[in-house]
Amino acid sequence: MATDPADLLRRHGIQVTAQRLAVLRAVAAQPHATADVLAEAVRAGIGAISLQSVYDALAVLSAEGLIRRIQPAGSPARFEDRVGDNHHHLMCRVCGRMVDVACAVGAAPCLAVADDKGYEIDEAEVVYWGRCPDCRPRAGASPRPAPAVPKRRDRPKAMRTRAPAIPPTRPGKKLPDRRPGRPSRQER
Numbered sequence: 001m002a003t004d005p006a007d008l009l010r011r012h013g014i015q016v017t018a019q020r021l022a023v024l025r026a027v028a029a030q031p032h033a034t035a036d037v038l039a040e041a042v043r044a045g046i047g048a049i050s051l052q053s054v055y056d057a058l059a060v061l062s063a064e065g066l067i068r069r070i071q072p073a074g075s076p077a078r079f080e081d082r083v084g085d086n087h088h089h090l091m092c093r094v095c096g097r098m099v100d101v102a103c104a105v106g107a108a109p110c111l112a113v114a115d116d117k118g119y120e121i122d123e124a125e126v127v128y129w130g131r132c133p134d135c136r137p138r139a140g141a142s143p144r145p146a147p148a149v150p151k152r153r154d155r156p157k158a159m160r161t162r163a164p165a166i167p168p169t170r171p172g173k174k175l176p177d178r179r180p181g182r183p184s185r186q187e188r
């Protein structure tokens with residue numbers, strides 16, 4: 001049974017405001033969204049709200065543990081309301097889509113550290129980077145076979161290197177037609 005967001009705020013000692021409620025709802029509706037995206041959603045729901053107010057609400061909610069803030073390297077922070085577990089994330093390098101993935105092994109920190117250096121470890125924050133199904137090359141479509149370009153044996157090597165590069169997709173049929181018996185044109 002879903003908890004009433006207002007109750008949730010009260011139980012954490014957070015003053016209930018329309019803005020905080022709207023931000024909490026937006027985070028629940030769009031897991032892993034950035035503050036910009038959440039601000040759009042909040043504006044659609046309750047009207048004008050400054051980006052700073054959204055940031056403030058996100059800061060209060062994350063500080064109280066109602067939402068989790070994820071900070072992928074080189075990317076704006078994301079927010080989600082799935083808290084209290086040690087799940088990890090898959091991140092697409094191309095489109096930036098982020099999705100949940102369960103703990104690598106069991107409960108937090110779920111990844112044994114080679115040497116804890118005396119630290120008491122309670123969490124392993126893992127982001128797996130790669131390409132999502134929409135951004136990775138289609139199965140069976142790669143690698144594209146190289147088009148057959150006839151070797152131009154008639155040209156001396158020095159000329160070949162100076163010749164304009166022929167794009168690999170261009171068919172070799174545009175080459176000068178050499179009929180049998182006709183001497184091939186020699187370039188100086």
Ligand SMILES: [Zn+2]
Pocket residue numbers: 092093094095096097131132133134135
């Ligand atoms: Zn992608």
Ligand SMILES: [Zn+2]
Pocket residue numbers: 031032080082087088089099100101
């Ligand atoms: Zn997540």
